[in-house]
Amino acid sequence: MPMTPSWARRAVIEPLWTAVSGATLVPHWRELERTQYLSPAILQARQEERLRLVTATAARVSPFYRQRLAAAGFPNGLSRLSDLGALPVLTKAEIRAAGAAMLSTEVERSSLLEFRTGGSTGVPLRMLISEDISHMRNAAARRSDLWTGWRVGEGVGAVWGNPKLPQTIKERLRAELLNPVIYLDTMSLSAESVQAFARAWRRERPTLLFGHAHSIYLLACTAEELGIDEIRPTGILATSMMLLPHERQLIERVFGIPVFDRYGCEEVGLIGCQCERHDGLHINADHVVVEFLRADGTPAAAGERAYVVVTDLINDVMPFIRYRIEDLSASLGRPCSCGRGLPLMSRVAGRVADFLVRADGSRVAGISLIENTVTSIAGIEQMQIVQERLDRLVINLVPSPAAAATTVPALVEYFTATFPGAAVDVAIVSRIPQEANGKYRFAICQVAR
Numbered sequence: 001m002p003m004t005p006s007w008a009r010r011a012v013i014e015p016l017w018t019a020v021s022g023a024t025l026v027p028h029w030r031e032l033e034r035t036q037y038l039s040p041a042i043l044q045a046r047q048e049e050r051l052r053l054v055t056a057t058a059a060r061v062s063p064f065y066r067q068r069l070a071a072a073g074f075p076n077g078l079s080r081l082s083d084l085g086a087l088p089v090l091t092k093a094e095i096r097a098a099g100a101a102m103l104s105t106e107v108e109r110s111s112l113l114e115f116r117t118g119g120s121t122g123v124p125l126r127m128l129i130s131e132d133i134s135h136m137r138n139a140a141a142r143r144s145d146l147w148t149g150w151r152v153g154e155g156v157g158a159v160w161g162n163p164k165l166p167q168t169i170k171e172r173l174r175a176e177l178l179n180p181v182i183y184l185d186t187m188s189l190s191a192e193s194v195q196a197f198a199r200a201w202r203r204e205r206p207t208l209l210f211g212h213a214h215s216i217y218l219l220a221c222t223a224e225e226l227g228i229d230e231i232r233p234t235g236i237l238a239t240s241m242m243l244l245p246h247e248r249q250l251i252e253r254v255f256g257i258p259v260f261d262r263y264g265c266e267e268v269g270l271i272g273c274q275c276e277r278h279d280g281l282h283i284n285a286d287h288v289v290v291e292f293l294r295a296d297g298t299p300a301a302a303g304e305r306a307y308v309v310v311t312d313l314i315n316d317v318m319p320f321i322r323y324r325i326e327d328l329s330a331s332l333g334r335p336c337s338c339g340r341g342l343p344l345m346s347r348v349a350g351r352v353a354d355f356l357v358r359a360d361g362s363r364v365a366g367i368s369l370i371e372n373t374v375t376s377i378a379g380i381e382q383m384q385i386v387q388e389r390l391d392r393l394v395i396n397l398v399p400s401p402a403a404a405a406t407t408v409p410a411l412v413e414y415f416t417a418t419f420p421g422a423a424v425d426v427a428i429v430s431r432i433p434q435e436a437n438g439k440y441r442f443a444i445c446q447v448a449r
């Protein structure tokens with residue numbers, strides 16, 4: 001049995017901790033529980049109010065935004081959501097170039113939480129937020145954790161690269177009392193580590209399985225292979241990347257429950273999450289405005305795949321206004337049958353860098369190529385497509401036991417037909433390495449845009 005029952009965490013320890021520490025997680029979360037059922041019109045009005053505040057603050061305290069907002073004709077901040085279109089989109093390169101000029105000049109630096117992000121592009125960014133913003137983000141994550149059936153106080157099994165383990169005695173105590181988590185480090189996933197994870201699961205009995213989508217898939221594969229059946233989550237939350245259809249099927253077969261998709265980024269936190277209806281992702285509209293923009297910057301229609309551009313409505317320390325994440329998705333433009341007013345977006349179709357380019361300039365989703373080949377060509381355990389130049393592709397292939405002399409020629413034939421004029425090489429590898437953050441990339445396009 002776990003040391004502390006979950007009802008005690010929920011009903012006794014958390015309220016005590018909140019009262020003693022002054023942490024704002026619980027009050028923020030209670031507010032979010034209520035706002036998720038507000039009407040779309042009211043949610044929009046609240047967004048507009050927060051947009052006014054955050055852009056007015058940015059204009060006042062951040063040298064970078066003071067200049068940017070003034071140049072767009074809004075020296076005192078924006079008044080309406082529709083004013084966002086007057087500002088240029090913000091890129092990661094601009095944030096790096098701006099450095100400290102992005103930040104609020106009015107906050108005491110030592111009071112802030114600092115962390116670094118890597119992201120799939122591997123370009124690091126230094127992030128600063130206040131403790132209150134951190135609690136707000138955790139509150140939003142908790143709201144959507146609850147959609148999976150998980151209850152406050154229950155444990156979590158996290159499948160994560162480079163897990164941040166509690167260090168100090170105070171941190172450990174807090175983790176055990178409030179937020180018990182067992183980890184499976186995806187940077188060293190093996191039969192032994194999965195068995196150890198299963199033992200920890202039996203001991204602690206968490207209910208939510210949470211982690212990078214592909215890592216959850218690898219865990220499910222290993223559990224099935226080894227006949228491990230102790231890992232019995234009541235909810236599965238897959239984050240950070242797409243699941244291929246056959247991966248989703250395998251996870252759902254092994255654990256017997258559907259996967260919930262979640263989407264977010266370290267820069268702005270939670271962006272969207274599926275509810276129990278599994279019909280699109282509810283946008284975390286309390287904290288972010290999400291725009292879907294075409295490459296030319298014009299708004300995309302509902303259902304049209306476009307760039308995800310986010311505005312953080314709560315970060316007044318390091319504001320993110322019209323930040324273009326290099327991901328593609330679409331607004332669904334219709335409500336969810338669950339009754340929540342939070343708008344819906346589609347699953348993320350992939351990072352822009354996951355799209356390969358044909359000689360005629362057309363783009364093709366790496367994930368679709370993988371899907372097509374793994375389902376039609378026998379002998380593929382795992383693969384990754386690297387487009388080095390317009391006319392050269394390298395396929396990193398981990399062969400499965402079913403691989404035959406025909407596997408490689410079939411792959412070459414498929415890719416040569418899909419990319420006319422390109423040279424295609426297949427490299428047999430024993431494994432496809434993860435990125436530093438534990439993510440796995442299906443396709444990497446190195447062709448300059």
Ligand SMILES: [Zn+2]
Nearest residue numbers: 275277336338
């Ligand atoms: Zn819903």
